[in-house]
Amino acid sequence: MGEFGLIEQVTAGREQSPGTLLGPGDDAAVLRAPDGRVVATTDVLVEQVHFRLDWSTPHQVGRKAVAVNLSDIAAMGAVPTGVLVGLGCPPDLPSSVAEELVGGMWEEAQQVGIGVVGGDMVSASSLTISVTALGDLQGREPVTRSGARPGDVVAVAGRLGWSAAGLAVLGRGFRSPVAVVGAHRVPEPPYAAGPQAALAGATSMMDVSDGLLSDLGHIAAASEVAIDVRTEQVEVPQRLSEVASALGADARHWVLTGGEDQALVATFPADRELPEGWRAIGAVAEGSGVTVDGFTYEGPSGWEHWR
Amino acid sequence: MGEFGLIEQVTAGREQSPGTLLGPGDDAAVLRAPDGRVVATTDVLVEQVHFRLDWSTPHQVGRKAVAVNLSDIAAMGAVPTGVLVGLGCPPDLPSSVAEELVGGMWEEAQQVGIGVVGGDMVSASSLTISVTALGDLQGREPVTRSGARPGDVVAVAGRLGWSAAGLAVLGRGFRSPVAVVGAHRVPEPPYAAGPQAALAGATSMMDVSDGLLSDLGHIAAASEVAIDVRTEQVEVPQRLSEVASALGADARHWVLTGGEDQALVATFPADRELPEGWRAIGAVAEGSGVTVDGFTYEGPSGWEHWR
Structure with a gap:
């Protein structure tokens, strides 16, 4: 050719x-x-x-x-x-x-x-x-992984856990539900949310390709801060709960650790209003590492462990 | 990793x-x-x-x-x-x-x-x-393959045939002479000659990765011109002649058709002085296709034919 x-x-x-x-x-x-x-x-x-x-x-x-x-x-x-x-x-x-x-x-x-x-x-x-x-960059400064500061809000734009759910379905030999299988086949990254976050003063940002907690670990390491994710703020879509329930899996685990949805995660100064499409899911503090509700995430019992 | x-x-x-x-x-x-x-x-x-x-x-x-x-x-x-x-x-x-x-x-x-x-x-x-x-581009216009005009001079910078000679040596199971084997392993493209040609008014340019005649064919096609290479102007290095003679091959054939030396070939208006490191090897005329001394190149008799 x-x-x-x-x-x-x-x-x-x-x-x-x-x-x-x-x-x-x-x-x-x-x-x-x-x-x-x-x-x-x-x-x-x-x-x-x-x-x-x-x-x-x-x-x-x-x-x-x-x-x-x-x-x-x-x-x-x-x-x-x-x-x-x-x-x-x-x-x-x-x-x-x-x-x-x-x-x-x-x-x-x-x-x-x-x-x-x-x-x-x-x-x-x-x-x-x-x-x-x-x-x-259209005149903006690049938003790196290293600018998160204690006190910042952690926020996400785009879908989490959908691709992992789709992969689980495909791995069991099923081709539906189409909503999650399609999410695994073709992600829908929130492209416009990146520049919008930069304009809104995001202090750090990256895309979630490995999984939320894993990728937040990169921001925490590069920024030399601790990050806590608050599960009460992390939405678990009804559709994922249904699929998880059918497969005997844990939808929250997909949301916290599933990769390949190419969501964006960023940190913002606490006094800034989050741009449209961004939702708070946690906070930055002094220290190191990533926690969920203050604890090291161990995964759902009887299910796959994170790290 | x-x-x-x-x-x-x-x-x-x-x-x-x-x-x-x-x-x-x-x-x-x-x-x-x-x-x-x-x-x-x-x-x-x-x-x-x-x-x-x-x-x-x-x-x-x-x-x-x-x-x-x-x-x-x-x-x-x-x-x-x-x-x-x-x-x-x-x-x-x-x-x-x-x-x-x-x-x-x-x-x-x-x-x-x-x-x-x-x-x-x-x-x-x-x-x-x-x-x-x-x-x-440092303010210069990009030099594409499509700007050659009838009357232009065809010129080359860098080595031709050395990588082909090295490949022939390696293919026969030898590891020397180092000069040609080394040329096949790591080309020495004349990086600075590209910007210099652009400054000197080159009308078209490309790098020779497939072979001189084959790549000149791309310039001829994109520019809708004919290109004639004049063998009296094409230097066949003594070193290549020696290697060819030892292998029963044709050094001129390597120079005309050998790829992977990443020489640069360009066309210049006939009234321009060629920049340092560039040597004339032919001319552009109305028409189409690439010829050698006015004839379709058939390769050395008893050796591989070019197209």
Whole structure:
């Protein structure tokens, strides 16, 4: 299919964003970087490790591969400007599968008004997808993991536990309920909530890819603070409780430890009003580590333990 | 080893460039983009497809993976500002190998004064390296493949045929001469020649990764022109002639068709003086396709044919 061949082919006829000065087909792409700084992140997804083509369509995998990267851009308080794609494809992969993958990438990119601006496609023994997303800070300072201060409020935007519930359902051999299975296949990161949090004075932020408590551990470590999550503030959606009850699982555990929903978690000064879509779930204090209601989280008894 | 773990570890203690505002360890890196535009390119290298660890050390593979990307940045007339790395590693890969790889990436990046600013590391069935390089145009217009005009001079900077000679030597089971084997293991792209060509008014440019004639075919197609290479102008280094003679191969063929040296090839208006390091090798005319001394290149008789 040749270098760029398929990416160019899927890209032909699609409209690039006004910020894309040169798209696929040359030695490199050229994007506007109006802020004078560029935000850049890369994530790699491997078949059987990060996705299964018997659980997700190639289109869904393409969307997810782009979503996890765009979510990293949002978590810095930036807006995405373009994505580049590196595809390693087994020689026997039908070209329709690769086209669907890149089509899914395009669809997710277009959710935020950008496009696939370049890439490379090579032979590999298993399907490997690397996506690089670039973003613009629009004059704001990047929100890192290290700025949380004692007294700050911890807040979250987006869904928690839905992907974990979907994974549990798929792991038991079921394909429904569609609401949770779909959440596992394609996350719905709250892209706009990142820049909004930055504008509202967020002191630290990251996206929840490993799980709320685990990822809060990164903020606590980088910021040298303690974080306490208050379960009375953490909503457990009715839908997740129903699924958990059917599977004999614990919905709150999914919410506290499930990854891959690409929610955003941030800390805000206590005197600031949280922006729309953000909900408080805890507080920052002096110290270190992450607790739930003041205690180390041990997980539901008889169920999987966290850490 | 965890996300970022190894990349952070190898990066610790190394100095990032002044243009790197935020390096590895957060959701994304932040780089200066002083021009207000950013140049971006991705290449993927897979073990056994693009490199062999019995022919190259991990350090050499790391250097090459970064070099092929930096070369794409130079081919736009830009200067590199940072690289991001996506590593897919087999579970049994010794961590020392991964460290050496990333160390090699750092060494090549430092040749042009930049660093490894971020990345992701995951499990994969075979070693897969994706590198994304970013660059800055410093106020110049990007030099694409589509600007060559009839009457232009075709010129090249950097080495041609050396990597092909090295590959031929390795393929016959030899490890020397070191000059050509080393050229195959780690290319020496003429990074500075890209921005210099842009300043000198180059009308089109690309890096030679597939082979001179093949890559000139991309410029001819994108620019809708014909390109003729004049063998009297194409230097065949004495060293390559000696190696070819020992192997019963044709050194000129390596020069005309060998890839992976990451030379730069460009077109310049005939009235411009070529910048230092650039040498004329042919001319642009009305028409289409690439010829050698006016004829379709058929390769040396009894040897491999080019297309």
